[in-house]
Amino acid sequence: MASPEEIETAWRARRRARLFWFAFGTVAFFAAFAISAQVAELSPAALIAGAPRMGAYFGQLIPDLRWPVLFAGAETPGSLAYWFYRLDIWLRLLLETSQMAALATLLGAGLALPLSFFASANLVSPRLAFTTRRLFDCLRSIPDIVYALVLVWAFGVGPLAGILAIMLHTLGALGKLLADVVENADLRAREALIAAGGSWLQATRFAVLPQVLPNFLSYALLRFEINVRGATVIGVVGAGGIGQELYAVISFNYYQEISAIVVLIILTVSVIDLASEWLRSRAMSLQ
Amino acid sequence: MLELEGLSCRFGETVAVAEVSLRVPEGQMLGIIGRSGAGKTTLLRMINRLQEPSAGAIRFHGQEITRLRGKALRRWRAQCAMIFQHFNLIPRLDVLTNVLMGRLFYRSEMASLLGLFAASERALALELLERHGLLETALKRAGTLSGGQQQRVAICRALMQEPRLILADEPVASLDPRNAQLVMDALRRISREDGISVLVNLHDLRIARSYCDRIVALSAGRVVFDGAPDALTESRAREIYGAPDEESPAFETSHPFAVV
Numbered sequence: 215m216a217s218p219e220e221i222e223t224a225w226r227a228r229r230r231a232r233l234f235w236f237a238f239g240t241v242a243f244f245a246a247f248a249i250s251a252q253v254a255e256l257s258p259a260a261l262i263a264g265a266p267r268m269g270a271y272f273g274q275l276i277p278d279l280r281w282p283v284l285f286a287g288a289e290t291p292g293s294l295a296y297w298f299y300r301l302d303i304w305l306r307l308l309l310e311t312s313q314m315a316a317l318a319t320l321l322g323a324g325l326a327l328p329l330s331f332f333a334s335a336n337l338v339s340p341r342l343a344f345t346t347r348r349l350f351d352c353l354r355s356i357p358d359i360v361y362a363l364v365l366v367w368a369f370g371v372g373p374l375a376g377i378l379a380i381m382l383h384t385l386g387a388l389g390k391l392l393a394d395v396v397e398n399a400d401l402r403a404r405e406a407l408i409a410a411g412g413s414w415l416q417a418t419r420f421a422v423l424p425q426v427l428p429n430f431l432s433y434a435l436l437r438f439e440i441n442v443r444g445a446t447v448i449g450v451v452g453a454g455g456i457g458q459e460l461y462a463v464i465s466f467n468y469y470q471e472i473s474a475i476v477v478l479i480i481l482t483v484s485v486i487d488l489a490s491e492w493l494r495s496r497a498m499s500l501q
Numbered sequence: 502m503l504e505l506e507g508l509s510c511r512f513g514e515t516v517a518v519a520e521v522s523l524r525v526p527e528g529q530m531l532g533i534i535g536r537s538g539a540g541k542t543t544l545l546r547m548i549n550r551l552q553e554p555s556a557g558a559i560r561f562h563g564q565e566i567t568r569l570r571g572k573a574l575r576r577w578r579a580q581c582a583m584i585f586q587h588f589n590l591i592p593r594l595d596v597l598t599n600v601l602m603g604r605l606f607y608r609s610e611m612a613s614l615l616g617l618f619a620a621s622e623r624a625l626a627l628e629l630l631e632r633h634g635l636l637e638t639a640l641k642r643a644g645t646l647s648g649g650q651q652q653r654v655a656i657c658r659a660l661m662q663e664p665r666l667i668l669a670d671e672p673v674a675s676l677d678p679r680n681a682q683l684v685m686d687a688l689r690r691i692s693r694e695d696g697i698s699v700l701v702n703l704h705d706l707r708i709a710r711s712y713c714d715r716i717v718a719l720s721a722g723r724v725v726f727d728g729a730p731d732a733l734t735e736s737r738a739r740e741i742y743g744a745p746d747e748e749s750p751a752f753e754t755s756h757p758f759a760v761v
Contacts, residue, residue: 406589406655409549410662411579411606419614420602424593 275473298474304456308482310373311455314448315441318377322384323434329385330392331418336401347393353386358444362453376453380441388437395429396422431497435490442486446479502526503548503666503698508557509722510543517543519722520557528696530689532703532713532730536742540722541702545668548700549583550574561666579606582659584688586671588651592644596635596654599643600626603661622661629657633687649680656687667691669701673708685712706738 216224251257280292288295298304332338333346361379369375404421412420449457456479463471503525510518518540525531533541546552548559550566559566561577569577582603590599601618603626608618630636633653638646643654652672659667669688673681689712692699703709709716710730718726718733718741725741726733 402585402587402589403591405551406583406585406658407602407605409551409578409583410603410658411575411577412602413575413605413610415610416605416613420594420598420605421591424591 274469307456311445315445318380319438322381326388333393334396350386350389358383362448371452373454376448399425432494435494504560506558511555530692532709532716535719539719581666582662582664584669588655590643597639600657603658667699
């Protein structure tokens, strides 16, 4: 039997060990930071040297707006309409970008949901779960823009390449998150359905799916927000949408058009984020 | 008639159940008692094949159960319904759907996955719920019900399976006395009126004595007592449970749910 003194000694030893590892971790963290800063050429001097150039570029992006003619027609320089003179085309392109994101999220999430059950070690053999998880890793570790570069070459310039690129990355990212949710599910009800003569599919459908569905909806919506931003960037490599237009105006140094498009993108992404956040909180309250 | 012959289960070096042989006639209410860790749960789970036996045989009306696979195994599981200590309902689904889960084996895979059940099955489910005083909860989420109500819903789900045998693993251990009484009454009624054998794991000796036709006591996986409740005297009970400590149940001959 341990005496209180022995337990006190053991407790002190444990606290010393914790303190040691905390100190060790802190030193290791700053060492790693210093090394990566060196590799990435992150130095205060470079930041100070580059900052004015960045300021100059942003300065050129500021539109030429004048109060007296702010709400005049598109032909008057200095008006809002003059700044956004291609608003109809840009809105159509923004819609295309959002649709690319929506379609890619739907396809990716639709595939990730069934596959995530095969990546959960509590539902299938550890070997199958391991294999499916490594598949998700492969899909996820390649950025969607790299997929897009390859797919543009295969399917030609346009939204199809972008949709497929985002879908593949979404499948990998969502599949992993959902498999983690499934692995944390309470399996008591599932055991009861197996005990009642239900099949693997039936037991999973009725006892696991209802548990993970709210989380699934929440993650899919979060992924949709990420994909709207991703779809913008992906257009730069020729995969359609507003990104393609943005890349064109940046290459031609059409400064005022750059800022107009960026403002529109920020507005669109904010609106979509707000809407999906609202939906997500509703989905989680179902739990 | 359920026959167990030399049924054993080993987990590595540990022997959970050692050479248990029992014959359970139709309609018998058999209480299995013993301290926690005595192998009661493993024994029940082996009969339903949720746990594979290491050795021995299980026969039901002459049919060998230990070698069943696939569809035949699922048919056996549908025939011997299981009731769990923690009810194991699907909390987010309504009570009626939970009861209909007892029909999974009888429905085609596709229809059941879409949640399609026959009107006659719904009618049977509602009849069962009504018989157990749960009709008004039918459309509520199972997770919102009290523990006692949930366990009675689980009994309705078990009866939906049209079972020939019921295995109840500590069905009242998570319930207050009043609800425990309702659940035990329901189990006894099933065995008496429907002629279904009920094997029930209990750690409370008083409940076992007042509800069961026969008591089997397990200790370290072995049968150390098998007989009528009256034959289980205080001294025999002390032998089974060992020296009195916090785990041994109070031994009283009065009705366990008697209102003082």
